[in-house]
Amino acid sequence: MQNHITPNFSFAPIIPERASGSRVWDTEGREYVDLAGGIAVNALGHCHPKLVQALHEQSQKLWHISNIYTTRQAQELAAKLVNHTFADKVFFCNSGAEANEAALKLARKYGRDRSDGSKTEIIACTNSFHGRTLFTVSVGGQPKYSKDFAPLPEGITHVPFNDTAALEAAVSERTCAVIIEPIQGESGILPADPAYLEAARRLCDRHGALLIFDEVQTGMGRTGKLFACEHSGVVPDILSSAKALGCGFPIGAILTTDAVAPTFSPGTHGSTFGGNPLACAVASAAFDIINAPGTLAHAETQGGKLRTALERLGRETGVFKQVRGMGLLIGCVMADAYGNRAGELVSQALKDGLMVLSAGANVVRFAPSLLLSDEDLHEGIRRLKTAVQHWLQAV
Ligand code: PLP
16 A cells, blocks of 8 residues: 655554454454554453444534533543542643643643742653653653754753652752653653652642643553552642543543642633544543443453463563563563564564554563453463564574
8 A cells, every 4th residue: 555644654564454352453354462452542442332332422413612612521521530530620632742731831830820930840751751742752751752853842851760869859949840650651661669759749749849640651540540640649730641531532631630720721721622522422431431440450450460471471482571560551671682672573473463562672562452351361472472483483
């Protein structure tokens, strides 16, 4: 097929055509087990009947009306998010980057409103990933994503992840926000220490700064809780969500408190599509299923099984030296002999009928459906074993 898309993507050599649950079929009719979940998006697998129904029903009522009006669907979804989290208010947008952009703008204005204009510094972690807008690539701690787009926004300081002393040295009265991923996703599935998150909370409180948790990848049940920060008990001032929030229908959101939300007065920030009734109807149906205790417990159980199977495979084949993560967000670190070759194994897996991801160059990542069945899990592992054997024969 001729490619008419700009060359900033390097597409895999298959074309997916349809999918159901954790299985995908390509245009040649080949079937794949999907343990990638559309990069941690398809939390309820593909074409979940309740989401199809919600989309279908809403598509016959109201697609879009603009933020001149609110809708029942947006208010219902916001109420669910508020009733099950620390938050009092929600802002809707369309993606993870937009959610973080909103969070960072909210924090900047919050700091400016409470200072002579000097409380604007944002503290972020090295190797973090927060999206692809100019502000979010600048806040993200991976210069490879920002360096080509200079001049970049100013007032951003990066500190090493999980280093409490470095964070303590960096946060000051000039800080308006500290932004952290509770598990660094794109850079290799690295969980934050609970003590690090606690220290961040303490430092923000001490200096009147806002704590932002980027839960775009870790949120919506992926780690066995609705949001990953619940494992540590640390409560942020702003939390960003996207990816699994709409389970494949584009939607993002920030959750915040009544103390912070009024910083956004009418006209200060907005989005044409944010909170549109189609997206909110699907996300609302998804929320009910994800937030059910059975789903969260299943994610935890299946995560444990997948992790155990991956550890065994790593031991038997010698390709992985560590398996880490939480719930169904798992990263397998390549053994030293195969350092930075995760992408090769991911490509081989696809040839053997398995969709998995890399996270950085050295980690193979798994972010499957939270509803993953035993059958799909075992078949996925069987195909991964085959892929490892094929790959080892070739290297
Ligand atoms: N934040 C985190 C932690 C992410 O993992 C991602 C995407 O991978 C983003 C933000 C950006 O989300 P989006 O691609 O929807 O803009």
